[in-house]
Amino acid sequence: MLKELLLITSLTTATFALTMQEYAEQQKQAFSGYKKTQEEGFKAYRAEQLKAFNDYKKEIGAIWDEPKMSTKKTWVAYTPDKKTRTDVDFDNETIVVETVASSPKEAKEKLQVALAKVVTVDTKTVQKTDPLEKILAKIQKPEGVVDAKVKAEPILATVVFKKPPTKESVKTYINQNITAKNIEVKKSKVKFSKIYKVKVKMPSNATQKRSKIYYSEVKKQAKRQDIPMPLVFAIMHSESSFNPRAKSHIPAYGLMQIVPKSAGIDTYRYLYKEKKLVTGSYLYDSTNNITMGSGYLHILYYRYLKAIKNPESRMYCTIAAYNTGAGNIAFAFNRYKTDLSRKEKFRMKYAKDEINSLTPQQVYARLMKDLKWDEPKHYLKKVSKRMSVYHKIYGL
Secondary structure, eight states, X not given: XXXXXXXXXXXXXXXXXXXXXXXXXXXXXXXXXXXXXXXXXXXXXXXXXXXXXXXXXXHHXXXXXXXXXXXXXXEEEEOTTSSEEEEEETTTTEEEEEEEESSHHHHHHHHHHHHHHHTTOBHHHHXXXXXXXXXXXXXXXXXXXXXOOOOOOBSSHHXXXXXXXXXXXXXXXXXXXXXXXXXXXXXXXXXXXXXXXXXXXXXXXXXXXXXXXXXXXXXXXXXXXXXXXXXXXXXXXXXXXXXXXXXXXXXXXXXXXXOIIIIIHHHHHHHHSSOOEEOHHXXXXXXXXXXXXXXXXXXXXXXXXXXXXXXXXXXXXXXXXHHHOHHHHHHHHHTTOTXXXXXGGGOGGGTHHHHHXXXXXXXXXXXXXXXXXXXXXXXXXXXXXXXXXHXXXXXX
């Protein structure tokens, strides 16, 4: 009887184990299928966005010889009819307003309205009314994509006006900057019309004023991620010149230029323990952007580059890695090692001993000499200098 019970138990256990093995395999296949479906959804979503962007740009090209779009350092906005546009250059601190009109009188009125709007509008209103954003918002988002509403924050109001703008102060500003003398006129591709243009210079301290809008959030996230506040400010300045509508061709979005498909996914998973793709509108919200950017700096400093012992050396590597990736930091120190494969040259474990044998000044010099491209070299130089500037500005 005992032998029979043992035999039954043994057979049952074996059957159960086989069932569990099969279950595990089924789960693995299901996850693989889900991951593939998710990736395909992300790809299709991005393709629709790109098509909408290109179609919109083509429509602009029917009116303007140069169909300008927003960049890292500029915010370009069009009216619904696409015949009036404002181009805010945060790096050079200028505002250019242009309109296609059939008479000087019509042009002056349209220029006045456009300039008044651009110096008073907030980020929430821009997101809701921008013609391209309205088109993008209609694209169906796949599972795993996180969207968010953009909160209202000033863009230029605190730069242009010493106090919250009133109708009278805005009127005075408009009359000072739009006169018959400073309106340029040139040919238009639209029949019976010309292009009328006004260029307005922002106050000389515009960049510093812009940075103050984000002080409290930078302080909060820098403390949360245990990174220096001047680093966050210097990255924001270098990436976007504090342009909340910044967008690059990669595409990267917002103040700290987060790329949704790479750093965005890694950082969202670090912050919220889920693999998600965030939208452009999610990153146009300053809180989300600073949270994500600070989180990514934490990942670089405390995870990807943790093998670098000297804090100053690791900071230099973190700055460069924000621009070019941690793998390229390793490559800068491994590129001449003949005993490593190309793949191994991008791994920090083969570079850490050499980096740790150098002084911070020597690490900086090697990065400036051996980083693969010039862009991260210039980036490292700019951010390092700007950290000192923001340390002085805010007494950090």
